[in-house]
Amino acid sequence: MSSTGQPTISEYRRREQSITLAPLDQQLDGEDGASTQELLTLNFGPHHPATHGVLRLLVTLQGEIVRDIKPIIGYVHTGIEKTAEDKAYWKVIPVIERMDYLSYYFNAMAYCGAVETLLEVEVPKRAQYLRVIHLELNRIMSHLVWLGTSALDLGAISMFWYCFREREKILDLFEMSSGARMHTRYFQVGGVIEDIPRGFAEKLSGFLKEMPSRVDQYRDMLNGNEIVLQRLRGTCPLDADTLLSLGVTGPLLRAAGNPWDLRKADPYCSYEDFRFKIPVGSAGDNYDRFACRVAEMYESVKIVEQALEGLPEGPHITEDRKVALPPRHELATSMEALIHHFKLVTEGMRVPPGEVYFPIESPRGELGCFVRSDGSSKPARVHMRDPSFVNLQATAPMTNGAYIADLIATLAMLDPILGGIDR
């Protein structure tokens, strides 16, 4: 209460009360009566279903034509990189996974890869294959969510339910191997936390048999739909050179004809063992972006099939006791195992000082993790080069001069994940 007896209100509430809803005394038509000549700045988002998260765009329109776009981000910034600096190396994995929430295995892979490089730890072959199985399942899952929500943006509502049906099956598999459906913490520094349980391989091969026919159906449903084709074909193309100068990677770059894929170009995690193709587009328009991602799902199925077929025997995590926990049964008999267990769980592993950048191919492009160690058991800096964050810069050049409806389609085909952008 203030001295006058009135309740005190904050500066914010006062400003809020000053907003009037009276109609504006403003002529929408230009002087010559051509309203299309006037530039209109429109706020788009952050709470708009077509922005796939909390992306806000300041759009300058001339009639229905987009003249400029300014993305405004940071609405889901949660300071994950700062949080990571205050945690032991292995405790960083759960928070890192929550950055790009559709490709959690990839976040964990980039981070673990960077820490393993610093530690010079050899990851067992079986762990690498198990990682590839989960990475590629995750890629299919991420593309399914993209396909469902993008089709929703284009008005094809039923696609959403179909895609989420298959996604559920993948999440069931994740639940089977790790106990969690999302943010599984399955990848650990040096390998994976557990071997796959009994019955996982059968369930997975059942899924792999079914999945290509499902993708066939989805592709045919959209490819045979005149409305979808008209919305996608020839809209908002961008050539490969411009994309490269903007740092764009992943399916967006491949749609423009550049077959850059880190799985092939610079194989990590045993990707050199598998035979797969890289789908490439030609025109670089929204249709090619759509077609590339759909074709990638077939290739991911092939990779998982080969990895499951050739899954080598052996340990699922490194036997270096300074990095990975000793097996449970050793704790009862070995004093040394007990000490290692205690040290790892309380303090965590100490990582030699140095800086490493570890890039991998996520569903959206180059996902790089930069880790700096100062020799202690907590990372001194963790930075994610998130592909969505960089790819977002291509929105403005892509949509310049396009209709606002094409802007929606382009945003859908860009596939930005705001959790990854804002981190």
Add this chain to the structure above:
Amino acid sequence: MPDATGLELIAQELRDAEGEDTVVETVFFRGRAKLAIEPAHIRAALAHLRGKGYAFLASVHGVDYYPHEPRLGVQYELLDMSRVDRITVTLRVPCDAPDVDSVTPDGADGAGWPTANHQEREVFDMFGVVFHGHPDLRRILMPEDYEGHPQRRDFPIGGEPVIFTYNETEMLGASE
């Protein structure tokens, strides 16, 4: 990656082209090549490496080396897509003069790297490194009116009060 010898060759070429003081240090660590350069030469160094084939700027990271001086670091990850070769260019600036030339815009000394736009804004936002010549140097992830640079090592973690309706008058200030 260029091997240790290749890295020395690149460093020597850069010294010959841009002056003896350009390269501060070469580091070859875990099979990765890193070139530490003087902040004043960053645009020239990146342009030189672009001529050598490293035409893709993959990432820009900010680092705080607290308590070592100069504290702030900026790292540029360059990639040669035809030879599949990476090199890191890094520079260090002190906290009281965190001035670096932006590599985003085109300039008299060569073409820019438009991809650095968002990433330099992030480094500015999180570490307070000022990129001169950047077309739109504003905060990107933190709110516009935020004070401080949260990724610096001496910035406290979790020390930020949260505004609710019950404490909004004391936090935002009351008005009649």
